[in-house]
Amino acid sequence: MTPRVSRRGLLGGGLAAAGAAGAFTVGRLTDEAAAQVALDRSYDFRGAHQAGILTPAQDRLHFAAFDVTTDDRDELVSLLQDWTAAAERMTAGGSAGEVGPVEGNPALPPDDTGEAIGLPASGLTITFGFGPGLFTDADGDDRFGLADRQPQALQRLPHFPADQLVPEQSFGDLCIQACADDPQVAVHAIRNLARIGFGRAAVRWSQLGFGRTSSTSTSQDTPRNLFGFKDGTANLKAEENGAADQHVWVSAEDDPQAAWLAGGSYLVSRRMNMTIEVWDRQPLVDQEQFVGRTKGEGAPLTGGGEFDEPDFEAVTGTSPTMAVDSHVRIVHPDFHDGARMLRRGYNFVDGTDALGGLNAGLFFIAYVRDPRTHFIPIQNAMAKNDALMEYLKVTGSALFAVPAGVAPGEYVGQALFA
Secondary structure, eight states, X not given: OOOOOOHHHHHHHTHHHHHHHHHHHHHHHHHHHHHHHHXXXXXXSOSSSOTTSSSOOOSEEEEEEEEEOOOOHHHHHHHHHHHHHHHHHHHTTOOSSSSOSSXXXXXXXXXXXXXXXXXXXXXXXXXXXXXXXXXXXXXXXXXXXXXXXXXXXXXXXOOXXXXXXXXXXXXXXXXXXXXXXXXXXXXHHHHHHHHHTTTTEEEEEEEEXXXXXXXXXXXXXXXBOTTSSBOOTTOOOTTSTTXXXXXXXXXXXXXXXXXXXXXXXXXXXEEEEEOHHHHTTSOHHHHHHHHTBOSSSOOBTTSSOTTSOOOTTOEETTEESSOTTOHHHHHOGXXXXXXXXXXXXXXXXXXXXXXXXXEEEEEEEEEESOHHHHTHHHHHHHHHHXXXXXXXXXXXXXXXXXXXXXXXXXXTTHHHHO
């Protein structure tokens, strides 16, 4: 027989517990409501600049680089037109195709793969870029009549010291960056764009990412990388007046040969494997010296809070308070003529390697106005002198020119073909 419990007993003896449970329920519902608002959010595909650059960084990434498999210029243009139409539909929360995943003729393959049925837009942004091979291929051929419009800065990135590049994880003629707050939405976007590209472009390599490693808006907290440190504290933010014009967006005067790129940017991708098991055995004091920040708050070792500028002149005893080979010092704009970059990287964990260690690290993405001034010198300094490089192995590398935003009635990159 089930014991009877009086309502008085429940309300009396259980008041404290009920109050705590109620508070928890309210808090949980509030969090769930905020999460739902984030998932319902959508960003316009068309605009002055492509979304996915200054857009507040979402939590998930699916990035893909493509080799163009056709030599026909008209087919390349039709591919970009098809991708534009599909991207505009998907970023609005719709299907990749005009018909939909289950609405078409059942005797034909659907024009959408269907795994995003019922899912909201989830803040999806889709950003397109053009690699050097689109202008002149590996054999020096100008397949599409674009060689004379290749930006001077759009060359394969140099082989930096300590690079251990895997060709199958590097380079590409085209790239697509899909970011969203739901991983399935991001994967759905790349999967369908790759399907649409069949016969005209093929995936060369791709990368899934989670847990953004930088903030692109002052409304976002600074996230942490897989070393456990806050990452991207000094990252360029969308709210900084004039900073994007100075460091991110290409000007028509930058390169007369590539005036079509005005309002666009350059996307640098670097796949940085972390030797996590070795890092995890280092003392905390050494980890902080390598980075140049405290692991907890993320403040510079020279004092202050997370967002205070480091004092590179500070001395403790007879040595600099911040080691001269610390990451913060090596990459700081003070030592690179004020150059800054907009970072949009993500953590990745791709299972384990042959030795049982995590195949994990940082998929580094940065948008810069000119890689020759805003990335290559900084990466050279990091590769040669940064203490963190002992725990990093760069296995993938690519550079893409990212066209300006898409105006109504246009397709992405249309100015290049005009």
